[in-house]
Amino acid sequence: MKTAVLLIPLLPLASFIITGLFGKRYFKEKSHYLSVAAVAVSWLLSVYLIVQVERGEELHWQVYSWIAAGSFKVEIGFLVDQLTAIMLLVVSTVGFMVHVYSIGYMKGDGGYYRFFAYLNLFMFSMFMLVLGNNFLMLYVFWEAVGLCSYLLISFWYTKQSAANAGTKAFLVNRVGDFGFGLGIMLIFVTVGTLSYSGVFSSLGSIGTGTMTAICLLLFMGAMGKSAQFPLHVWLPDAMEGPTPVSSLIHAATMVNAGVYMVARSSPIFSHSPNAMFVVALVGAFTAIFAASIGLVQNDIKKVLAYSTVSQLGYMFVALGVGAWTAGMFHLVAHGFFKGLLFLGSGSVIHAMGGEQDMRKMGGLKNKTKITYWTFVIGALAISGFPGLAGFFSKDSVLAGAFHKGFWYFWLVGLVAAFMTAFYMFRLIFMTFHGKPRDEKAFAHAHESPRSMTIPLIVLAVPSAIIGLLLGLPPESGHIDHFLEPVFEAVMGEPVHFGLLDAGLMTLSALIGIGGILLAWLFYVKRPDLPAKAGARAGFLYRAALNKYWIDEFYFAVFINPVRALGRGLWRWVDVGIIDGFANGSARFFNGVGMALKPSQSGKAQVYLFSMFLGFLALLVAYLILTI
Amino acid sequence: MTPLQQYLALSIALFFIGSWGVLARRNIILIVMCVELMLNAINIALVAFSNYSPTGAGRGEVFVFFVFALAAAEAAIGLAIAIAMYRLKERLSIGDFDEMKG
Numbered sequence: 001m002k003t004a005v006l007l008i009p010l011l012p013l014a015s016f017i018i019t020g021l022f023g024k025r026y027f028k029e030k031s032h033y034l035s036v037a038a039v040a041v042s043w044l045l046s047v048y049l050i051v052q053v054e055r056g057e058e059l060h061w062q063v064y065s066w067i068a069a070g071s072f073k074v075e076i077g078f079l080v081d082q083l084t085a086i087m088l089l090v091v092s093t094v095g096f097m098v099h100v101y102s103i104g105y106m107k108g109d110g111g112y113y114r115f116f117a118y119l120n121l122f123m124f125s126m127f128m129l130v131l132g133n134n135f136l137m138l139y140v141f142w143e144a145v146g147l148c149s150y151l152l153i154s155f156w157y158t159k160q161s162a163a164n165a166g167t168k169a170f171l172v173n174r175v176g177d178f179g180f181g182l183g184i185m186l187i188f189v190t191v192g193t194l195s196y197s198g199v200f201s202s203l204g205s206i207g208t209g210t211m212t213a214i215c216l217l218l219f220m221g222a223m224g225k226s227a228q229f230p231l232h233v234w235l236p237d238a239m240e241g242p243t244p245v246s247s248l249i250h251a252a253t254m255v256n257a258g259v260y261m262v263a264r265s266s267p268i269f270s271h272s273p274n275a276m277f278v279v280a281l282v283g284a285f286t287a288i289f290a291a292s293i294g295l296v297q298n299d300i301k302k303v304l305a306y307s308t309v310s311q312l313g314y315m316f317v318a319l320g321v322g323a324w325t326a327g328m329f330h331l332v333a334h335g336f337f338k339g340l341l342f343l344g345s346g347s348v349i350h351a352m353g354g355e356q357d358m359r360k361m362g363g364l365k366n367k368t369k370i371t372y373w374t375f376v377i378g379a380l381a382i383s384g385f386p387g388l389a390g391f392f393s394k395d396s397v398l399a400g401a402f403h404k405g406f407w408y409f410w411l412v413g414l415v416a417a418f419m420t421a422f423y424m425f426r427l428i429f430m431t432f433h434g435k436p437r438d439e440k441a442f443a444h445a446h447e448s449p450r451s452m453t454i455p456l457i458v459l460a461v462p463s464a465i466i467g468l469l470l471g472l473p474p475e476s477g478h479i480d481h482f483l484e485p486v487f488e489a490v491m492g493e494p495v496h497f498g499l500l501d502a503g504l505m506t507l508s509a510l511i512g513i514g515g516i517l518l519a520w521l522f523y524v525k526r527p528d529l530p531a532k533a534g535a536r537a538g539f540l541y542r543a544a545l546n547k548y549w550i551d552e553f554y555f556a557v558f559i560n561p562v563r564a565l566g567r568g569l570w571r572w573v574d575v576g577i578i579d580g581f582a583n584g585s586a587r588f589f590n591g592v593g594m595a596l597k598p599s600q601s602g603k604a605q606v607y608l609f610s611m612f613l614g615f616l617a618l619l620v621a622y623l624i625l626t627i
Numbered sequence: 628m629t630p631l632q633q634y635l636a637l638s639i640a641l642f643f644i645g646s647w648g649v650l651a652r653r654n655i656i657l658i659v660m661c662v663e664l665m666l667n668a669i670n671i672a673l674v675a676f677s678n679y680s681p682t683g684a685g686r687g688e689v690f691v692f693f694v695f696a697l698a699a700a701e702a703a704i705g706l707a708i709a710i711a712m713y714r715l716k717e718r719l720s721i722g723d724f725d726e727m728k729g
Contacts, residue, residue, distance in 0.1 A: 602728025603721075603725050604721055605649075605721060608650055609650050
């Protein structure tokens with residue numbers, strides 16, 4: 001087990017180093033061999049690990065002492081429990097599929113080797129993030145995945161918008177990570193250790209106020225990484241990166257790091273009901289807020305991006321109300337179906353020759369059969385169609401909120417679920433149904449190569465059946481029992497499936513189907529309706545279309561004032577005062593030099609005469625002083 | 628016995644004559660000669676002090692020998708430099724050699 005735990009992160013790291021160093025000159029278009037092989041082995045080992053964990057094994061392994069300075073000790077160590085194992089499985093499965101998919105998607109790109117090297121680096125960082133056994137490792141690899149995200153968003157760095165999006169993602173994440181870093185420091189100051197087990201075992205001695213502060217600071221990091229309002233602005237822009245990256249990093253794995261962190265810190269959070277409420281509140285607001293933006297976006301990837309933000313909001317609702325396993329269940333299910341949907345959108349974009357605007361698509365159903373059917377499975381799954389993954393996971397989130405007494409979060413979640421179903425099927429109807437709107441692009445449209453369609457099929461399988469496998473019966477299904485040891489201390493009363501749950505379940509199923517039907521009415525039956533509805537909604541429609549002007553607000557309130565401040569400091573303080581000092585001292589010594597220059601006449605006798613005078617002066621002074 | 632003051636007066640006179648020569652003359656060879664004059668003024672002072680000192684008899688003379696050696700070396704090098712300077716500019720006036728001015 002130890003070997004497996006070591007190999008899972010180290011294989012992608014080795015592949016990153018080798019591909020990164022030698023890819024450009026030696027591997028070139030064969031760069032993917034090593035990368036895909038490394039991740040494939042990691043995937044197999046992850047499957048092996050989850051089987052071992054299922055059998056009841058756990059691993060707490062201190063590998064070596066990393067930092068030891070006085071009382072500050074940090075170990076590099078691994079913790080493998082149920083939570084880690086399930087995260088590893090999601091990360092490695094989606095990661096493996098995305099690697100395979102990228103062979104086709106990135107074919108012929110100038111940075112082919114670079115792309116696979118970065119993907120490997122990301123896999124390494126993400127594995128280490130979930131495997132670590134202390135907060136500092138979590139933080140370090142949290143930043144490392146952020147770095148990979150930055151590198152991959154601005155992968156096509158000659159494109160200005162891509163470079164900007166990368167910078168934006170990095171900067172917005174800094175805001176969250178600032179809080180996260182402070183939270184970790186506060187943990188160390190109060191508890192004196194950073195290892196999970198050490199922190200969780202000494203929680204009794206921490207005051208409520210400190211506990212709430214720690215939780216809120218940690219959650220600030222989660223808000224950044226998992227794109228929760230008001231730090232969600234980077235994720236839609238991150239879609240500038242290649243689509244496999246959007247699928248892997250910005251849908252299925254890295255953005256889940258925030259959810260993982262809150263779930264991992266569940267013992268801390270459960271001590272602070274106020275912080276939990278904030279988590280749920282932010283999650284619920286983000287869920288409905290992002291979903292409403294997703295309703296009106298026209299870029300196929302932007303719709304999926306807002307959908308991701310919204311679904312992450314669901315997970316935080318689940319964690320915040322204390323339905324921990326439901327949140328993790330939704331994370332797993334969402335990882336699979338959102339990974340699938342993004343890869344599907346990549347396949348569509350590939351077919352359309354790079355076009356991302358849904359208004360120019362249409363009628364692709366028959367040209368790209370595999371993409372279409374796998375996409376429909378993913379969309380049905382996220383919409384909560386009965387029997388598919390999202391139905392069970394979303395239902396357990398909503399039921400969890402309802403059971404814990406947060407009926408208002410349940411209601412918000414239900415509305416967001418309706419919106420989710422609507423915008424997903426709006427996307428499908430605009431893209432795959434109806435008449436082609438751009439004949440030229442349509443004529444060239446073709447199904448993607450097998451390296452791209454096989455991952456779609458593979459990911460469609462868990463999207464379809466994982467709910468049935470893990471989620472039955474609701475709220476005490478297989479996944480709940482599997483994760484129980486992790487959340488043992490923080491779980492409330494076990495829920496027994498009753499008539500109320502059956503009612504809730506039917507209701508959320510009806511809501512999902514209702515959303516699908518409404519989309520069908522709007523975009524297939526009566527294509528004139530969307531424009532009318534948009535005109536009727538007026539201000540609301542424009543607000544959602546413009547993403548509620550959040551970016552503009554940030555520009556007006558933060559970015560432009562800071563820029564103005566910077567310009568002022570540059571013009572007045574730097575050029576005026578700092579440079580004035582430097583130039584002034586230079587001018588002063590220049591003047592002194594010019595004044596003294598004539599004394600260096602080059603005439604030996606002048607020098608001698610001054611020496612002589614000096615000697616006389618010394619002599620006279622000596623005589624006066626001694627006599 | 629001649630008093631010490633007379634030796635010292637001679638020494639001072641010679642020293643200032645030499646100094647005047649070094650500072651005022653233009654010809655490099657004359658300047659070198661005046662430096663010799665200054666050195667020998669010091670020699671007189673050293674010998675006189677040595678002779679009048681109750682404990683230091685003979686020590687001053689040792690210094691004089693050192694100064695002789697130094698003066699000989701200085702004369703050799705100084706005259707060699709003077710020849711080199713003459714070859715350079717065909718003149719020996721010190722005012723012509725002011726390339727090191729700032």
